[in-house]
Amino acid sequence: MSRPAREPLDFHFDFISPYGYFASLRIDALAARHGREVRWHPMLLGVSVMKVMGLKPLLETPLKGDYVAHDVRRHALMDGIRIGRAPRTPMMNPLPAGRAFAWCLVHEAQRAKAFAQAVFDGYWVQACDYSTPASLAQPAQMAGIDPGRLVDAAQTDEASALLRAQVDAALARGIFGSPTVVVDGELFWGYDRLADVERWLSGNFGARAQAE
């Protein structure tokens, strides 16, 4: 007799990933429908995709880059999501926001998710750029975090080490893309796989997979 698992889901994303942004709008409600919490984690596509996998950035890949640029706008249209960033605008440097968020997870645990949501909203809807630590004062304020403290923290070695630890832990789990959701040890990569996450949470696939 085994107790049904009620472990939180792990949601891994890069702020510069549009599909990560789309998933961020749905993942908590999806998990809540199944009595689950969600832990949010920063990752860096620049490390997983480019350094470990040896691939080009998505938007610079022939054919796929054009497809993705169109698909993001189409998905936003179909889901009624407003994207304020012009297509093909160069991405921001994701390091300051990633470091700040990794720091928040430790030092502002109650407000960390609100900070990440403010960064996502600012970047994708308001077309803000958070490439510098100073620019993070605004999402900090939105999340109820002292802006000066966060701007300072984002520049510390500690924040840098905390982000690195998150990135390394994700890679060790086999995570390479944004978004990736981990449910009871099962990885689901891609915004378009949230339906699978929901099916997995609803079904008894885990037991059957183990029996195979």
Add this chain to the structure above:
Amino acid sequence: MSRPAREPLDFHFDFISPYGYFASLRIDALAARHGREVRWHPMLLGVSVMKVMGLKPLLETPLKGDYVAHDVRRHALMDGIRIGRAPRTPMMNPLPAGRAFAWCLVHEAQRAKAFAQAVFDGYWVQACDYSTPASLAQPAQMAGIDPGRLVDAAQTDEASALLRAQVDAALARGIFGSPTVVVDGELFWGYDRLADVERWLSGNFGARAQAE
């Protein structure tokens, strides 16, 4: 006043793509629910992914290869599809089957889809290998096509040119992955996007996308 579009869907796939196989099991019924036919087209990932995009084969890409190998088995489990091929078995040479199918589309139009379905089933469920023209006698027979005629045809310059024309036409449309479904000019890449194909067919997104 515009007449609602009733153009057939175009379904592009490589026989060695497991997600292409999964999609082949659903695409005609999906289209039929919306009063549409489906035209099937061979493509070659070896050309689009490796030559044009400059990427590694999926299963040889670090992290992603492991993920995909697992995801294919998980998807089969969730959808109740039997996969007879052992994971990580080297892929067959897709050229003979692609050439034969391209030839069937012209010379055996009524049986071409049945031939493609027999190849998909033989390869993914029965773990057959169709790397040689001679091996195609079996799926030809299944589809009601004279096996000797098809085996000979698969080795002709004409079959080779017909496949090349399909591959080039797909690339010209911006198609790079398997499966890709084209609906009224909109490309949807990925088995996990069939739900989007269905939403697109149900909704009025085309008109709204054009108005943007």
